[in-house]
Amino acid sequence: MNESVAARWECSVCWTVYDPAEGDDVAQIAPGTPFQTLPDDWRCPHCDGPKLKFMRIDDDR
Template sequence: MRFEGSHLGVKPDDRLECGICWWVYDPEQGDDVRGIPPGTSFADLPDDWCCPGCDAPKHKFMVTE
């Protein structure tokens, strides 16, 4: 894992994990809770998107390896 805030400059297929509740955003699956369709990269999520598990903001996510 990288440091908190490592969501900056992620690749389109990178999976990111919430540093608070460990929920994983997988671009292949999208986010049913927030209405994000499959195929949406983390970088393309709206600025106000937050973790569906705990409402953490995007900067709390870390790229998984």
Template sequence: MSDRAGDRWECGVCWTVYDPAAGDEAAGVLPGTPFEALPDDWRCPHCDGAKARFLRIDDDS
């Protein structure tokens, strides 16, 4: 299954969800920015976990 631009991602450390529709205002990430487009050094806004710790949420249940 390939990733879609609107997929939401969840931090594996603190369970914070990155929603592309909302972006990340604190980090200057505009709404509509897909997770894959975030810089590699982007961190979880809640626990400072690395981008690599995020898992795609399967909303197709």
């Protein structure tokens, strides 16, 4: 995975992190799914916040 595809994103409502390496069990999103390819109607699995409320996390992993 390149850097942008592997980037993690954090919900600005509840601080839940979407990690593409893990996917999202709640929405049945497979591991390895980049944030950019999530459906537009995807919601935060913790607080139900919309996708547009997520911010990219710039971190070193």
